Structure formats: structure tokens, C-alpha cells
Amino acid sequence: MFELDGRVALVTGAGQGVGAGIAAVLAAQGAAVAVNDLHPDRAEATVAAVIAAGGKAVAVPFDVTDYDAVVAGVAAARSALGPVDILVPNAGIPSVGMPQLPFVDTNPELWHRFIDLNLYGVLHCIHAALPSMCELGWGRVVVISSEAGRHGLDIKVALYGAGKAGAVGLLRHVAMEVAPQGVTMNALSLGLMGNVSSEWAAKVARSVPRRRLGTPTDIGAAVAFLASDAADWITGQVLPVNGGSYS
């Protein structure tokens, strides 16, 4: 039902984790996928996995926090595969790690690390990809957000939450601007992903009504739905994908 044949998707931060899962699902649904990552080798590894599974993909490594690089990357995706009509801004975990600190102990360098990636990274990609979607009269933007952007959590990730919430605020407004041109923009608000590899993760998993953590395939399936024609009347929304938590 959620066929994406003939579509061209750009997934950022897709060299591993959630983004790699999204790229795999979109390719399995028929989209050609431009796989972005900061690390070219990671992007190439995802491309190789998609091709091995019978899909079509190319690597477009760039840093989403650099607007000029994003514009060049969107152009590279277009030359290789055609105009991007599905954009999935997924990059959101800084490569150098994610310290959990009380806000009062943070500094401007750390503020920029999170806001540049989670707000400006999304803003850059949307700004670069939207014009051709509007021109074509069809487009989908699915921002990968977090429950940390929807709720206050007692885990000392205020800057991450602020960046995620900022991107959602942006998309809600821009979604209203482009809806008449056939472009929808939504966000997925993810709960904790991963395997139960520690006692802490096992405890979190036990607290999730569905009794497990999320997988990249769970997220890929939700993206495929929102990217499909079937979701044409859904825009400006945030869908929690969290096994039933925090709802």
C-alpha cells in the first residue's frame, strides 16, 4: 500500500542506526535513496546494504550544519537520482557524543553543537529541498524528532530537547505554507531505540507498554507511511512512535 516507486528520498545521518533503517525501508518500498552522513564510509556502507537487498541508492556525504554543503548535497542527489521529493532529516546525535549535563553546567560550545545539528541541520535541508518539491507539486518531509522535544525528561538533555522542539516548531509553520503545493511535512517523535544491552535499557524497556525498545525498522515503516500517497491529508503533525510511552 505504501509504494514509493519513482520517488527519490534523501535521508540524513543514514550511515548507521535509525537512518540506515529508514533508508533500507524506503528503498524496499521502491524509492531511490540518497544516503547522507557526515562520514562518507558510513554512507557507503548503507548504500552497499541497500544495493545488496536489491534497492537503488547513492552516497551523498555532507555536514548538515553547513548550509552550502547541504545545497551542494541536494544538488548531487538530484544529478544522480532526480529531484528529491522525500526528505528525511534524521541526523540528530552529534558525532562527538551526547553528554548529559545539567543546563547550568553547559557552555555556548555545547549549545551550538545541539542547536546547530537539531535545528539548523533540519532547517538547512528543508530550505534546500523544498523549492523543487513545490515546483513538482508533490513532496514529503518527515523529520526525525524525539520525545525529548515533546516532554521535559529528567535525564539532563535540555539542549537536545530544545533543538528537537525548535525543528518541530519550524515544520509546523512551513507545513502550512506549502500544503497547497502538495507538500506535506510531519515529524516522528521517537522513544528510546536500541537493544536491551544494559540493566538501564532493560528497565526502560520494561516501562514501555509494548515492552521493548524501538528498532530502525519500526521508524522506517512510519516514514514509509507518511511519505506515501496514502498520507496525503496528514501535515503539520507530530506522531509519537514510542511503544505507547508518554502518551
Ligand SMILES: NC(=O)c1ccc[n+]([C@@H]2O[C@H](COP(=O)([O-])OP(=O)(O)OC[C@H]3O[C@@H](n4cnc5c(N)ncnc54)[C@H](O)[C@@H]3O)[C@@H](O)[C@H]2O)c1
Ligand atoms: N537512538 C535513540 O534512542 C533515539 C531516540 C529518540 C530520537 N532519536 C533520533 O533518531 C535520529 C537518529 O539517531 P541514531 O540513534 O540512529 O543516531 P546514530 O548516532 O546512531 O547515527 C547518527 C548518524 O548521523 C551522522 N551525523 C552526525 N552528525 C551529522 C552531521 N552534522 N551531518 C550529517 N550526518 C551526521 C553520524 O555520523 C551517524 O552516522 C536522531 O535524530 C536522534 O535524535 C534517537
